[in-house]
Each structure stands twice: as C-alpha cells, then as structure tokens.
Amino acid sequence: MANSLAALKSLPCPAGDKCTAFQCLFKHDTDIDSAVTVVSSGQVVAPTPAASDLTQDLPRKRVKLDSVRAAPSQQSATRQIESEQTTPERPQIKRQKVAMSSRDEPARSGKIESPLPVVRKLPSLVKGTGQSQSSSSQAQDSRSNSTSPSTTPARTIAKPKAPTKAIPKKPEVLNPRLLKSSPAQHDTRLKLVKALHEQYVRLNSELKKDARDDASKKLLLSEQELIVKTLDDEQEMAIKKYKIYGNAIRNRILACKRMTAAKWKEERLEATKDTDGQETEDASSAPKVIVTGLTTAQEIDFLHRLVSPLEGLTDFGYVASIPSDEDIQKARESVTASGNVEVCDRCTRRFQVFPGRREEDGALASNGTCTFHPGKTYFGERGPGKLSKPSKKYRCCHLNVDDDSGGCTTAPTHVFKTTDPNRLASLLNFAETPPNPQVPADRAVGFDCEMGFTTYGLELIRMTLVSWPDGEKLLDVLVQPYGEILDLNTRYSGVTPEDMVMAERWKRGDDHKPTSTPSTDSTKPSEQKEKLKLVPSPQAARDLLFSMISPDTPLIGHGLENDLNSVRIIHPTCVDTVLLYPHRRGLPIRNGLRMLMDTLLNRKIQRETDDDQPEGHDSAEDARAAGELARLKVRDEWCDLMWKGWAIKDGEIVPPEF
Template sequence: MASSLASLKSFPCPAGNKCTAFQCLFNHEDGTNTHVEEQSLAKNPNPPATADQDSPRKRIKLSSMTPSTPSTTHQDLSTTPEIGKAEPDKRKDLSLTQPKLTDTATATAAAAAAAAAAAAAATVSPAMSPAMSHVNRAQASTSAKTPTSSSPKPSKPLSTPHATIKSSPKPSPISSPKSSPKPSPKPEALNPRLLKKSPATHNARLMLVKALHNEYVRLNTELKGIAKEDEKELLLSGQELITKTLDDEQEIATKKTAVYNNAIRNKILTYKRMKVPQWKEERANILKAHKSEESSQAPVTYEPIVTGLTLPQEIDFLHRLVWPLAGMERYGYVSAVPSDDDIKAAREAVEASRNTEVCDRCTRRFQVFPGRREEDGALASNGSCTYHPGKMYYPERSAGEKTSPPKKYRCCHQSVEDESSTGCTTAPTHVFKTTDPKRLAAVLNFAETPPNPDVPADRAVCFDCEMGYTVYGTELIRITAVAWPNGEELLDVLVRPIGEPMDLNTRYSGVRAEDMAAAEILKPGDDHRPTLVPSPDPSKPPQRKLKLAPSPKAARDLLFSLIAPSTPLIGHGLENDLNAARVVHPTCVDTVLQFPHRRGLPVRNGLKMLTETLLGRKIQVEADDENGNPAGHDSAEDARAAGELVRLKVRDEWKTMRAKGWAIEDGQIVPPKGMGGTAGA
C-alpha cells in the first residue's frame, strides 16, 4: 500500500498550484507538497508549532525558529500558523526550539496555563471544523511540555511514529465571564471523573455529561441576558459550569449506582424543561446556602428558653409530663424488680445454650466465653466481625425524581440492598446485646430508688449513660447526671463493668480503654467530681479527667445519693439508661414519648435531630481525636440537650394552658374557675 501511494509522486497534481492539500501525494512543479504551509508562513513568518499527526512518515526539520505567542483556543483555520517549509524528496526531521524557564513562579504559571488549555481543547464547539478541532487539541497537548533549552537549537530526531511538537507553555486562558468571586483553582475538562466503581461505560457517561452541561450552559446564557446588576453573582463562568456538571454527575454515579441511567436522564430532562426564572431561583438558593454555611462557622449565641415560670413552678409543672410507670413495660421500662426464680431461670437458659449468642452488628452466631477460654484466652468464637457501624437512612429525592431512592448506610453510603457488601468496618470479635430484664438481673439485679430525705424537693435531674459490650452483653461504662434546668453537673464518672470488655463502642460512647486504665479509682467517701488538669494553652479551659467507679453498683449508689423516688428523671430513651444502671424509678420524663415520631413507636426521633430542628443547636458532631478516630458522644452534652427539650415542652404546654384560662395565683398554678385539679395532678 505504501509503495503504491509513493508512486503517485511521479504524476503531476491535478489541482496544480491551487492545491490546498496539507501534504499532497502528487508531484508539483516547485517540488514541494506543502502549499498550505507556504501560504501560512507568508502571512506569519514566526508561527508556533503544531502537531504533525497527519503524516507519521514525514519529519520536517526546522533550522531555526523563534517561539511566538500562541493564538487563542478558538481560532479560524485560515489564520492557523503551520510548520515551516519542508525540504522536498527527503525524510523530514522535526524539531523546535524553546526558551528555558528559569524562574519557579514562571514554571508554575506555565503549568497552570497548560492545564487550562487542555480543558479548553476538550470543549471544542461543535460548529468548529474537524481540522480546527485537530489543531486545538494539538496545541493543548503540546503546550504542557516542559521547555528544555534557553536558546534556539535543533532537538534530537523523535523515535516515535508520530511527531510531538513542543510549543510555548503560555496559552491564552479560556475567555468566559468571571461572575463568581472565587474561580475554581483546579481547571477541569468536560470529561467524567474516574470512579472506583463506574455505573456505566466511559462513552455513555461522557454523552450524558455533555447533555447535562448543554442544559446548564443554556440556562446560564439566558439568565445572563436578563440578569440585573445585583444578580450578576448568580451567573457561572465556563469552568464553574463544567465543575457543577461533573459534581452533579459524580454524585449520581456514586450515590445512585443501581439506577444511574434513569437518575441522570431524569435530571437532564428536568433541566431541559426548566425555565430561566426557576434556574434563577435555584441559583439564589444555592448561593444563600453557601453564605449560610460560611456564617455558621462563627460562634453562635442561642436565645434562652423563657417559660414564664419560676424555678419552683417549673419543677411543679414538670410533674404533668411524667408518665405513670405502670404500663411502661411496652416501651422497654422495668417496673418491678425481677424475682430470684426469674433470675435462676434466665441463668439456666444461658447455660443450656452454652453461651451461644447472635452478633448485634453482623447477625452471625457465635459463642462467648466469660472468664476467657482456657486453651487460648479468647473471649468469643467465630473470628472477626465485619459490619456497617452507621445507621440506615433514606436519601433525599432529587428534583424531578419520582421513585424512592434505596436505603443506605450512613457510614459508607452503600446501598442496603447491595448483597456484595458485607460491611465497611472490621472488629476483632463479635458482640451481643440483651434487653431481657431477667438476663440483665442475672448479671446485676435491679433496685428501686430508695427514699432520700437529703434531696431538695425542687430538684429535677437530667440523666444519661454510655454502654459498652462485654461478655455479658451491654454494660454501663459511664454515668452522668446534671441539674435541671440550669445544667449544673451533679455526677460524671466512668464505670468498670462486671464482665471482660469486648468493645467499648468508642464510636458512640466516647469511652476509651486508655481513659479507664489511667482513671483514678473511687473509694467510699471520695469526691467523685472530675479532676481538672490545667491546659498547656492558657487560653483554653482545663481538661476534665473523669474518675472510675469500681463497679456498676457503686455508680448506682452515687446516683441514689442525688435523687429520691419523687425526683423527676429526664432523658432521651430513658429506659436504656435505667436498665443499664439497673434502676427502677417511678418519676420519668422521656423526650422520646414527649416528642413522638409521626409514624409512632417503635420508630422514634433521634436526640440529635430533635435538638437541631427544635432548638437550632448541633450536638453529637462527628469529630475526630488527634489520631483520626471518632471522638464519640458526650453523655453530659446529651443530658443537657434532653433537659432543654423538656423546657421547650414546658413552655409550649404552659402557653396552651394559659390560653385555656390557667393562671398563677400566690405563686401557684391554678386551673380556670369551675375546673378542679392542680398543675401537678
């Protein structure tokens, strides 16, 4: 084939001197096949180099040439400078000189400009001719080459089949309106980002990305034509449109992998039908959200909750929120101390099962060994545990999406329906949890709150506990109590569990093994308040070092010293804390029952969600310690948050009662005339 094409050189060109072929295969009177190059050089004697990819067997040698400033990305083909004049009847050697960058800052700027040129080349307008697109791609790809010389000199012949040309590393930036005050620091081409698990082929994703980008460009262009001066900030630059397209496509590809094709097509269709006013509103909301997020970084002062009642009146009113203990068993509360016969039966059942349990995290069956297995000292069988530590949730629907998105895990955002994923976290052992009061009593029996005449009558206590996994299930490892409503700390100690710890559940409890090992052990009569350790930085508050109660019973006795049977205990999901401390208390105010979920129990609202939506405060922030591990929850913070929610409930209830005629006379809450009873009834 090559020999037959070469034989055409012996025939004159049919077009003669009017031939415009880049490298004509026919013979010409002047002996050259590059008329286009001659015409271009006549117009521009010092052109920048372009890639010679059309003829891999031709090498053009340039004896001397000085680099010139390259043209913009979008240029007309007729004015595109070509490579220098070629020598006839010889194989060409391609070379080009380049000035050497000696300054680091200049080199950095050149690299950034090259990246911008590459992004521009990838988004060539469809209206441009194929030849023009080829020239732009060549310029963009060659401009990223690092210059190697400071004076004009020929380079070595290239050994690759296609010649690669080094050109000036200073391409013109993309000319687009810069409406955003913070342009993207990292230019990108309109090319789908590389994902660990791609939901479709690259060509399919590229087609969808271009379609979505076209809709964004259309809406942005139309908005630009009608935008007022104060609406200029709603406009997006060319690079910002690309970044937004890639961000949206990547979000769908990672969070909706199973329904990627339908999800992104629905999104494209939504924006295809969208009018400028809707796009304008969406851009305004996004901009408002960004400003709100930036302002949220500053310290926020919260308005105190004003109930309109004095402290004794609030305590008196609090009794209206107490649910009778009888009948609370359906919510998990223990209303009576299990008998000895019940405890004996529970122990016999455990022995009959040979301590076989079901893992609370991965649901696999395993065997537990209290006191450790003799042959190897293991606490549990069946190896390690792989699981998802995050709770399940339903993602929010995108605009125009009609189908319900699949349920996912908060820890890794993987779909619950994905059977190939067994978990994203691995623990050394399996763990289990039991809620049966008889089995709980077999480890440590329950106790009713004893009378305590030393407790003030106007005291209410916010209560919260942290639990960890041991060979006996979940056990108490921290107990906290604060006064209500002022939040004064009354009790906060670590607790040594009865069984051997298997997992302290630090991700949620915040308790670490090193903290318990270094804690001071409490003795009868010792001050249980935390030790304050001065911080190395004088501007920071001192560090609190919690002390360690030697057993759950000792920690429960500390709680009994602060409350009486008539003292209201406030908490969120209070039955879990009372059962962990093995306490039967008749006066409980549970925020789970005060703020029920719209679907009813057993579905319940989380404390974090209630605090954020009703109080406008954030708790249980996912912070990490200095080693990058989750810091966990703070039981004192949770206890105070539950107390604030109860105050909000008191305020709203009292407001409703006042509208019905209730009033305060002589410092007492009295009902309307003709209605019997008191506020505490």
C-alpha cells in the same frame, strides 16, 4: 405584489402598540415616515428610500425615534440616524460629501432626485449616560463639518432618566386599614384595634423597664412601630380569619392581657430584625432562647405534669417491677444450656462468648473478627425517572445496601446485647429508688448513661447526672463493668481505653467529682481538662445515684429505658423526651436527640470533627440537651394552660375559677 403590500403601510396596525412583528406591514405611530417631503422655496424634495431599508439592524422591539427635519432655509433634506456607541469613520464622511454635492446640484437646477441615504446603526436601548452623550456630540460635530455650513440638523439624544426616589412612607394613625371586604363595621374594628394597641403599649412598657442591655433595647418598639404592628395583626386576622374575625381578635386581646413581659420578650426575639431592617446573618440557625415565664421552683413543680407512668411502657423496654428469683434462675439456666452462644449485634453472625476467658487460649469470643457497618441506613436521592425508588445507603460509607459486600469496618470480636429483664437481673437485680430525705424537694435532674460491650452484654461504663434547669454537674463517673470488655463502643460512648486505664480509682467515702488537669493541646494551654474517676462496679455507681435522688425527683432523659436498665433501677418519676416528642409513626420508632435539638432549638450537639475517627457522645451534653427539650415542653404546656385560664397566684399555679 410589492405595490399591494406597500399599500398596507397606510393602514393602522390592528395590534396597535402591542405589535411585536419584526417588520410590520401596517402603519405605526412610532415608525419612521416612509416618505418625508420638505417644501423649500416652492420645491419638493423626493422621499428617501423605504423605512425597511433603513431599519435592517433594528431590534425586534420597536424604538420611538423623532424624525429629523431640515430647517426651511435648507436646500436639501436628509434623515440621519445617530448612534451613541459608534462615531462616523472617514469613509462615511466622504460618502456624505458626495451625497450632499449630488443633492445640491439637482436642487439648484429644479430637478427632483432621490438622495443617497446615510445608514447607521440605531441608538442603543441602554439608557444614556454622560459618556454616550459626549460621543454623540462628537459624531454630530464631524457630520456638521462634512456638510454645508448652512445645514444644522436637529439631534435627538436619549437623555438619562433621573433615578426614581423612594417615596417616604407616611406615618399611620390608629385607624383600621381599608379592605376590599370588611369583616365588620368600621366602628367595631376601630374599638378592637384600640384595645389591641393598648395591650401592645402595656407589654412594650413593661419590657422597657427590664431592658438594661443593648440586646433587650433592640426588642422595644416605637410609637409608630406599635401602631403598624397593631394594624398589621388586625389586617391579617381580618383577611385570613374573615368568618371568625371577632373571635380571633378578641382571643388575641385576651391573650395579651394575660401575657407576661417574659412571654412578650420571647415573641419579640422571634420577630426582631437588625438595624438595617434585614434579618441578621444566620438568624435561622441561631440557637433559640427558651423563656417559660415561670420561676425555677414553678418550672420544677410544673415538670411533674410531664411524668409518664411506667405501667403502660413495659412493651417498649421499661421495667416496672423487680424480677423474681425464679425468673432470674430460669434465665441463667437458659444461657448455660445454650453454651453461651449469642447473635452478634453488628453482623448478626452467631458466636460463642467466654466470660472469664477460655482456658486453652484466653479468648473472649469465637468466630474471628466482625465486619460490619457502624452507621445507620438512610434513603438517598431519587434516580432519573418518576418511577425510580430512592436507594438505601449506609451513613458510615454511603454504600448502597443492595451493593454491599459485607461491611466497611472490622472489629476484633463479635458483640451482643440483651434486653430481657430477667437476664439483666441475673447479673445485677433491679432496685426501686429508695426514699432519701436529704434530697431537696425542688430538685430535678437530667440523666444519661453510656454503655460498652462486655462478655455479659451491654454494660454501664459511664454515668452522668446534671441539675435541671441550670445544667450544673452533680455526678459524672466512669464505671468498671462486671464482664471483660469486648468493645467500649467509643464511636457512641466517647469512652476510650486510655480513659479507663488512666482514671483514678474511686473508693467509698472519697469525693466523686472529676479532677482538672492541664490541657495537652499546645495551642490552648490555659484550658483545663476534666479527668473522671472510675467507680469499681455498676452497683457502686447506683448507690451514688441513690444518694442524690429520691422517688419524687424527676429524672429527665432521652430513651430513659436504656439508662435505667443499665443501672438496674426502677424510678417512678421519669420524663422521657422520646415520649414528649413522639415520632409521627409512633413507638417503637423514635426521634433522635440530635434531630430534635436541631429542628426545635437550632442547637448542634454530638458534632464530630472527623467522621473517620468519631470521638463519640458526651453524656453530660446529652443530659443537658434532654433537659432543654423538657423545658421547651414546659413552656408550651404552660402557654396552653394560660389560654385555658390558668394563672399564678401567690407563687402557685392554680386552675381557672368558674
């Protein structure tokens, strides 16, 4: 059996160099010869033991080794396998001496005997270094001393490979790249490439004129970068838009012809990279810069295109007409008939509310304390298994809704709110925005209000107005509600009882602007803290608002129906970001302001330093955020109109001429 298997060693392996067998029975070019015959002075030396005996420690991957042969003058031949990592030890040297002496004697007498092999580990597969070479040379010297002086066997040492140098990229010329399948003839592609490159050069030159700081200079492209960008864009359209290549690249050229330097700067801001050719750290989380390419007056003029008519939004909380006196009276009678029994907005329990306090004990509400979850629900991760459903949890405590035992937060009283326009008007009737000739015609404002729970429901406690698009504060006041306060809803409103108590009372004719006080933080003594003034009633706050807007003034906000209803106004020019960025499932489901700012502009708002004690929202921050979203929409809508042929002539936006 062994002879038949050994006969296979003379046959070439069918798998060739791709063979991965541990000890292949067939012949390979890289194998160590099983029989090495050295002819010296007419004498033949017997072959060494089989290669399989020498390669017991071989790794699975084959290693190409050069056979070591003795010089012609040698009286013996031996195969030595060197190790780069292990030097010969003294016992091995002794065995070598014995082996050499035993081999020399038969050679001189003419007898043929099998020499004793010296088996050592194979060289490491790791590339050779200077250290490994020195160790190999030391091992060779020790072996040379142990053998006869005339024996100088050749050595095979893995030499370190020189590191491959990156071949510098050759500068490209303005010539379309060779493609496997060209969408057009070369002459046609060349003309289109030159036309596109011409527009890129023009836009880059215009940007260079306005580049005054280092940030703007980084956006500029060199001549070679302009060529590469042109060829990259043309190649992308030729591959991805093969069937409409001609239209695609012509539309791009036309868009570049109509593109302003501001729009080109915006594109470069999105594609820019740092000097090392890598994206800047946290570039994906850097706030996005909005460049509309319009002046402030043109942006305000264009903003009127985003106004939503109130007539079609009455089903979603907007009030389009003033409730009549009869409807208001019916709402009051229904409240009286129910005995002021309400449903808690937090725990859904029924309770009784006492406006003006209950006479016997001075209570504002019945049915004790309110235990609830202040956070909204969300779906957690899926459990193990394909058929498992994600668990629904509360954001405040991350408890499962199904495992809930009641709530994680306890409030002194129950609270409620109402959305019925007639009942809202029973406390303060709605009013339409009156004409105001003193208001500038080119004014647009961001609007946001904060509400708290009182014995009359959800009432206005703070009102903020900022100019658009610069975000400068025009009005920011606290408001004393009509009913007794049950809960200021500080978690969301940001208004604390101390703010209401320590606020300076505002009177008609006084300056409504906040006063600055030194910061109470010892680490930041130079900072100034704004102290808002307290307006005596929601009606007084509404009068202040009417003094700063007119019916043609765009009001920008997120979920404007809540803010308008809290102030009890009907405004015809509203820009609601809930309607500008609708939820994919449509109303009444809506996207949150915080989510929109994070996903669209990479800006973080409504941050909380401590989740257990949230500071609440800042109405000024929310108003500015809604204004930024509206400005982003202006930019997108204006880009669409430019594609359709709209342009700016004599400072005005004009439609295309047909």
